[in-house]
Amino acid sequence: MSSPTPPAYTAPSGDFGPTPPAPRFRPVWVALLVVGLVLGAGGVGAAWALSDDDPTGDGAAGDARRACEALEGFDESDYGAKGAKGDIALNRYAAAVVLSAAAAAGDHEYKPLAEAMRRVQNQQLRFADFAEPAVQKDLKAARSLCADM
Secondary structure, eight states: OOOOOOOOOOOOOSOOOOOOOOOOOOHHHHHHHHHHHHHHHHHHHHHHHHSSOOTTSOHHHHHHHHHHHHHHTOOGGGTTOSSHHHHHHHHHHHHHHHHHHHHHHHOGGGHHHHHHHHHHHHHHHHHSOTTSHHHHHHHHHHHHHHHTO
């Protein structure tokens, strides 16, 4: 006599409920990651810029000096020009504004320079022209502060 053969195994069939959704790409998470990285990098950069670990040892004074050098090299008649002249004027102006703010953050002695540059920036944004008397007045005041340093 032969031994009985067990039936072959078959997978159960039927409806076992909903299948879990496949993981989806979430753009919100990517955006949050990018924002976090940018803010983190900005924080590290600001801490580094404002720290006293300046290898040249001139810290805020050096920032103020470089702001004044940028302002000295800034020709407002080239601001808004096309090509290299306009780019140079724009970047020197921006450098003077940012470096004066960095100097004031490092030492309150340079706060008047930063405030003067902020006034120039505000007036220039208001009138969109460096030829305006109000802009020229504030620009002259900032240059005067640089001359006194």
